[in-house]
Amino acid sequence: MNKVFQGLEKQHGRFSKAWKTALALLGLVVFLLPLGARAATDIIKEIHVERRGGGAAESASVLAFVSAKVGDEINRNVIAKDVKSLQKSERFSYVETKVERVASGYSLTFVVDPKLRIRRLEIVGADYLGNKKVRELLELGAGDIADDATIAAHALKVHESYHKKYFPETKLTWTITPVTGMDVADVRIEVREGARATVKEINFVGNDHVSARQLRRAMKQQREWWLSFITDDGTYNPDDVATDREALRRAYLDRGYLDVEVSELTVRPAGKKGLSVDAQITEGAPYHVSGVSCTGVTKFAEQDVLAALRLQVGELAAMTNLERNAQIIRDYYGARGYIRTGVDININTDTHQHTAAIVYGVREGLLSSIRNIRIRGNTRTKDKVIRRELTVSPGELFNEVRVRNSQKRLQNMGYFKFVDVTPLSTSKTNEYDLAVDVEEDRTGQFMVGAGFSSIDSLVGFMELSQGNFDLFNWPYFTGGGQKLKLRLQGGSTRRDVDLSFVEPYFLDHRLLLGVDLYQHDSFYYSTEYNQKDTGGRLTLGQPLGGFDRLNYIYGLDSFNIYDVSTNASTLIQQEAGARVKSSFTLELVHDSRDKVFVPTSGNRTSFSAQLAGGPLGGDTDEYGFQARSTQFFPLWFDHVLNVRGQMAVVDSYGSSDRVPLFDRLFLGGPQTLRGFKYREVGPTDGAPNYEPIGGQSMAFASAEYTLPIVEKVRLAGFYDVGMSWQDAYYFNFSHLNSDVGLGIRLDFPGFPIQLDYAWPIHADDFNNHPSGRFSFSIGYVY
Template identity: 40%
Template sequence: MKTSNDKAVAMHHGRGLVGRVGLGIIALILTLVAPSAMAANIADIEIEQRGMGRTDKDYIKAHLQASVGAEFSASLAAQDVKRLLETGQFTTVNVRVEEGAGGDVKVIFTVQPKWRLAARPEFQGVHRFRQGKVRKLMELEDGDLVDEQAAGVAMRKVIQEYRKKRYPRATGTWTFETVNEARGLVRLVFVFEEGKPSFVNEIEVKGNQTIPNRELRDALKRPWVLNPWYWIVRKKYDLFELGEIESNVKRQYMNQGFMDVQVSVSSDSEEGGRRAVVKVQEGERYQFGDVRLVGNTLYPDEALRNQLTMQPGTLASLDAIENSAERLQLYYGDRGYLNAGARPVLVPDSQTRKVHVTYNIREGELVNIRNIIIRNNTRTKDKVIRRELLVYPGEVYNQTRVQRSERRLSNLGFFETVRVIPEQTSRLAERDLVFDVTEKRTGQFMIGAGFSSVDNLLGFIELSQGNFDLLGWPYFTGGGQKLRLKMQMSSSRADYELNFTEPWFLDRQLSLGFDLYRRERDYTEYDLKRTGSAIRLGRALPFASRITMQYEIEKNEISDISDLNTYYLLDTYDFETHTGTPFQFTSEEDGVKSAVTLTLAQDTRDNPFIPTRGNRFSTSYSVAGGPMGFDYDFYSVGLQTASYVPLWFGHVLSLRTRFDFAEPFGEADEVPLTERFFLGGGRTLRGFKYRDVGPKVIRQVEGSDRYYDRPYGGQSMFMANAEYTIPIIKMLRFGLFYDTGNVWSEQYTVDFNDLASSTGMGLRLDIPGFPIRIDRAWVLEKDDEFTGEDNWVIWIGYDY
C-alpha cells in the first residue's frame, strides 16, 4: 500500500465536521434501513475489519453498550460508534443492522484500524527549521497510531509555524508506505516546499479623509511610538496580517457609520519590496433608520426590542448591529430555545443616508437537558467537574448558565480546552449536554537559583499539584485539591512551607486548608525564627467575594542579638544633650502567638498574577492572645485595595493602597517586635533600604559625630503605589512607578504630610513560574535623615 495526499491541509480541515455530521445521521439511517428493528432484540453482534493490522474483537465489544438479548436502540448504536472512535484506535467505524428469523436482528460493526508508525516520520525539504523542532511540533513518534487525519493535523502545525516566520507560501504533502501489512505498520514521509519569506515593514494609507492615521493605529497594528523595542527593531507584517489589517480598517469605518466603505490592501513584497498600501474609499456616512424584526412568533416585538443596542437616528455601527444579534440569540437561548439566531440584513439608503436593519429571527426549538455527560476527563474526577456546573438534568436549556459553566471549568486550570456540545437524543425536544475536556498537566516541579537586592543569591525548590487528590492512590491526582511544597534559601533567609487546600470541603462550597511553615531571617540586629501552622475555612459569597477565617499558632524565636548597646528612640532624641527614651535589644526572647483572623475579600481581576483589568479589595481583623491564650496580646486591622485600568495598546495603570494598624490590649504594653510593621525594599517602597522606612532607634558613635541607627517598626502603616506598564514584546514589559508611605510608632496614626516617596522605571520579565522584576528608583522624599537608599531593585516574584 502506498498513499499520498497533495492537498492535505485543505482537504482535512473539514474532516472533523464530516465525522460529526455522519454520527448525527446514523440513527436516521438505521431507522430508514430497518424500521422493524426498532422494537427488536439483538440476536448477535459481529465485528468486521477493513484495512491492515489486527483487531481485538473483545476490546471492541467491551466498549459497546449493545449486548446480545437486549432491545436494539438506534441512539445507543450511534453512541457505540462514537465511543469506539473516541478510543483513538480506529479511523472509521460503521454499523449496520440485518433482520433475522423471528424478528430479531444482527448488529454488525465494521471498523478500520489506524496504522502504526514503524519508525519516526521522515522530513524532506525542511531548511528553515531544525529537524528536532519539526518533530516536536508534529508530536509523532515511533509506534504512534496514525491515519490521514493525524498526518494532516501534524502538517498544519508545521505550516502554521512557517507562517509565523513569514513564509506564507509554505506547503507540504505526505505519503504512507506499507512496511508490514499484517501488523499494520507504515512509514510516513513529509515533503515540504518552503517558498520564499515575504513581509512588509512600511504601510501607507490612502483615501482616509475622515479618520486620521493616528486613529487607525490599532487597526493597522502599528506599535506605539513610545515603545522602546520598536526604536531598535522595525515591525514586520506578513501577508496574513495584511488581510487582518484590511478587515480591521473596514470594521473601524463601519463602526463610524461608513457602511459602504471599500478597503483594499496591495503590497510589493512578492517582487522583493517592503511596502504595502491600504486604499480606502469611504463612501457615505449613515445613521440608523428603521429596525424591523421578522420571524418572531414566541415573543412580542416590545420584549425583543429591549435587547437592541441601537436607536433610529444614531450613528450606524457594525458592532451595535452584531451585538444586538447576539443579544437576541441569547434572549432565546436563556429561555431554552436551542439553535435560535438573528441574521441582520442591511439596506442602505444613499438618499436619506440611513441604513435600515431587518433581523430575520430563527426561533429554534424548546429543549430540555436529558443527561449531562462528562467526556475525556482521564484524570479529573466527574464530581470535581459536575460541582462547577450551573445546569442540571431535567431543566430547560439556559445558554447563559451553560456559558458560565464552561468558563468555570476553564478557570479551574485543569484543562487545555473545554467544549460544550448539545447532542441529539431519540427525542427532538431533549439534548444530552456534553462537556468535552482535554486534560493538561497540573503538577509542577521547579528548581533553580536567582538573585534579589535583598537576599542576594538564593536557591529554591518547589513541588506543586493544582489537581491533587489526597486519597487518590497511586497517582494522587484528579480530586481538585491543591498542594504545594516549597523550600527557599539564601545567605539571610530560609523558608520551608507546606500548603494544602480542599476547595469543596464535605462537597460544599467551603474551602478547608492548612499550612505548615518555618521561616528564618537574619537581620542586622538579631535572628528571627518563625515556626507555625494554620488552618483555614473559607466560603464564596456573591459578587466575586469571599470570607475566610483562620486560626494560626506560631512560635517566634529571637536569637543571636548582635547589638547589646543602649539606643534611643529617634522620635524623642535630643541631639544636643544626647538623651531620649532608651531602647535595648537586651535579651534572647521566645514567644508563642495564638491568633484568629477574619478576612473579607473581593477579587474581580482578570488574572491573579499579571492582571490587566479589575479590582481587588480585602479587609482583615485579627486577635492574638486574650481568649486565644499564649504569650502575645494584641489585635490588628488591615485594608488593601488594588485597581487595574486597561488603557490603549495594552498599557495598564495599576493603583494600590494598604493600611495596617496594631494595638496591644490586656496586660501587654506594646506590640511584639516580631509583629510590628516595616517598610522599604523591593516589595514595598522601592529606592529605600530593606525595612529602613519608619521609626528608628539611634546611638552616637563614641568620640564621633556619627550615629548608628536601627529600625524597630511601628504600629501604624500606610503605603500606596502607582504603576504604568507598557508591553514591549511577549513576556516583557516596561514600567514607570511611584511609591509612597510611612510607618508610625503610635496606634491608628496616619500623617499624609509625613511620607517617604520614590519614583523610577524598570522591566518586568513575565517568565511563567519565575517572574523577574528589575527597577531603578530615585528617592524623592525621606521620612528622616537616617533612612538609607538602595536604588537598584531586583526581585523574583509577582507584583505585591
C-alpha cells in the same frame, strides 16, 4: 419351467443388490479422491521475494512483515493482509504478489521495490544560515529514506527558520541519484534563500479621520522599529497582509464608518532591503443610530427584549457594539431555556442623513430542558470534581448563559487543555443531553531554580506542586480537585519551608479547607537581628455568592528574634527571644479578576480583622484591621492600568504594652515603595543606628501602566506613594513618601520576574532623600 424362471429371478435380485452396493462404494471413492488431491495441492510449497524489474531483494526485510508460511493453505485474505502490512511499513514504494501452481501446491512470490536510503547528503546554497545549520534543521542523514515526500516534510523546518529570519521566498530543491545495484542514493539539496525582506513602511491614503497609528495597531503586519530584534516586528508575512485588509475595514466599522472601502493591500520595494505596504481607503461618513427594533419576537414582549439592549439612539453605529447587543438578545432567550436562538443584524442606512436604523432579526429557539449531563474525556479527574463546577443540573431548563459560565469555570480550573460544552439531541425535540468534553492537562509541577533578588540576594528553591491532588487516591494522588504544594527555599539570607493543602469542597460542600505549615528563617530583615518564624494556619472559606468569600482563619505561630546585636537599641534588644501568637482572623474577599496570573480586568478587594491573645492564649495580645484593593482597567491594544491601595492598623491590648516587632507595619522595597530600601519607609529607633522599627498605622497606593512588547514581556511605568506612622490610628497624609519609575515584567508561569528602577520624589526625614534604586524580585503582588 415356471419354477426355473422363478429361481433365476430370485438369483438375479440378489445379484442386482450386490452390484448396486459395489457401484455406490465406487462412486464414493471416485468423489473423495479429487477432494484429497485438491486439499493436497492447495498448500503453499514455496515463498520467494523478488525486486520489481528483476534482481535480488533482501528476503528477511520482507518476510519480517509477512504472516503466510510454507505449508499453510493458500488464502487470499491472508495474502492481502500481508501486502497491507508491507505497505504500512513504509519501507517499500511498490508491493505486489504472484501466485503460481507448482507440483502438488502453489508458489507465492512477493514482488517489491524497496525505498532508497540516503548514502550521502550534500547541501549547498545556505549562505545565511549555513549548510551545517540547514543539515541540523532537516534532521536527515545516512540511512534515512530518500524520497520526495520525506525530504519535503523535513524541509518545512528550514522554510520556517528562514521565514523567521525575514526570508519569505526561500526555496529548496533536491536531486536523488540512485547508486547502481544498491538500495541507496546520493541526495543533493540546493537552498535558494531569496532576498531578505522587512517591512519598512506602512502607508495609507484617504484616512482623513482615523490616524495612521490607529490603523497600524489594528494590523497583524507591523513595520520594523528599533526593538524589532526582540519583537520581530517588520517581518514580512504575506498571510498577514492578506488578512489585514479586513482588519482595517473592521477598524472603521467599529468607529461607525459603515460605507468604508479598503483596497487590496499592495507590497512594493522600499529601499534596498525593505518593503512598503500601502492601502487605499475611502472612508465615507460615520453613521449614528436612528432607531432600534426587533422582528420575529413572539415568545416575549418586544419592549422587554429591547429594554435589555445597551444601544441608544444617537450613538455611533459601531459594529462591535451592534454585535454585542445581538449577543444580549441571544442571552435573553438562552437564559430562559430557548436554545440556539439566532439573531441577524440588519442595518438600514440613510446615506443623506448618515443614520442607521438597526433591526435585529430574531429566529427564536425551542424551549428546551436538560435530560442528562455526560462527562467525557476525564481520564484522571473525578466526575464529581467537574460536576460541582457546573451551574446547571439535569431536569432544569437549558440555560445557555449558565452553560457558558460553566465552561469558563472548568477552563479556569487549570486541569484541562480543552473544554467544550455542547447540547446533544435526544429522542425528544425539546430535550437535550449536555455533553462536557475535556482533555486532561498536566497539573503536577516540579521546579528547581535559582535567582537573585534585591531583598534576599542569592536564593535557590525547589517546589513540588499538584493542582489536582487527591489525598485518598493511592498510589496516584490525583483527580480529587485538591491542591498541594511543598516549597523549599534557601540562600545567603533566608531558609524557608512551606507546605500547603487546600480542599475546595470540604465534606462535599462549597466550603474551602486550607492547611498551611511553615518555617521561615530570615536574615535580611535587619542588620541588627535575625528572625525565625514557625507556625501554621487553618482556614475555612465560605462562598457568599458571585465573587465574594468569607474566610475564618486560625493561626498558631512562634516568632523568635535572635542574634541581636550588642549595639542594637534598647527597643530592639527588648524584643529578643521567642513569643507565641494565637490568633483568629475574619476576612471578607471580593475577587472578580479575569485571571489569577497577569489579570487584565476586574477587582480584588479584601477586608480583615484579627484578634490575638486574650481568650485565644499565647504571649501576644493585639488586634488589627487591614483593607486592600486592586483594580485592573483594560485599555486599548492590550494595555492595562493597575491601581492598588492598602491601609492597616495594629495595636496592643490587655497584658501587652506594645506591638511586637514581627507584627509592626513596614513599607519600602520591590513590593511597595520601589524607590526606597526594603522596610525603610517609616519610624526608626533613632540615633545612632536609625534602624527601622515599623509603625502601627500604614497607608499605601500605587498606579502601574503596562503594555505588551512581545509575548510574556511587558513594559511598565508606575507611581508609588505611602507612609507608615508610629502610632495606631494616626494618618498624616501631609508627610508621605513617593516615587516614580519604569520596569519590565517577564510573565513566565510559575516564575514571574519583576525588574524596576524607581526615583524617589518625596522622602520622609528618616530616608534623607535617597537616590534612584534598582529592584529585582520574583513574583507579582496584586
